[in-house]
């Protein structure tokens with residue numbers, strides 16, 4: 001009976017009960033009870049811990065949501081600012097483009113106007129040369145001889161400049177206008193000679209003017225001859241280059257010497273009646289490539305040339 005325990009329970013009404021239990025069973029029961037208590041305590045602890053962690057996680061999530069919201073708001077604000085600035089820059093850019101376009105149009109207009117003016121002037125110069133029968137054909141330079149001939153038909157600025165330059169280069173040597181303003185008393189060509197009344201070829205024109213009137217040369221050049229003979233009287237020949245020469249006869253006196261460089265309009269002598277002459281006049285000749293040409297169209301050139309702007 002050593003291994004048995006007697007548990008006596010005394011009631012209020014003096015009822016007494018006695019339980020017999022082996023020591024082993026009691027130990028087992030106590031152990032089981034303690035195990036249950038420990039297990040319960042463990043799970044309770046774990047549950048509490050999880051609950052706490054869940055709460056923390058919820059808090060963190062809420063914070064993160066707030067931060068996200070704030071970030072989104074900031075992004076929206078920045079977007080709005082950027083959109084505003086972009087719109088501003090676009091407006092500025094459009095204004096600049098508009099301004100440039102306007103300037104470009106103005107420039108085009110000016111260029112076009114200048115080109116028109118240049119074309120008119122070029123046409124005047126060409127008409128002068130055409131009137132006096134000078135061809136202004138532009139050939140390739142001698143360095144490129146044999147190359148294709150390219151006619152200048154387009155009205156590009158460079159072409160016009162080139163053409164005008166070429167024409168001006170020629171026109172510098174072309175005797176234009178009259179050396180003396182007076183009545184033309186004898187024309188170029190066949191005529192009855194005023195001295196011997198025979199048919200002869202008159203290689204110039206006679207311009208009647210009183211003795212001593214200034215005679216002006218009709219283009220830039222160099223005095224190539226100066227002298228006196230019975231036929232021409234006092235005479236001067238000016239070489240203008242490009243095949244042009246002018247001759248001035250019957251002068252009272254010449255005011256230049258051989259080799260002098262002269263300018264168009266420069267006085268080279270005075271009207272007289274020296275040599276084979278019937279009265280004071282200038283006998284004026286133009287030679288082109290060593291042949292006399294009719295000076296009349298050169299003398300009257302001003303009347304045949306349209307003025308600029310018309």
Ligand SMILES: [Zn+2]
Pocket residue numbers: 186202204205206283284
């Ligand atoms: Zn004559």
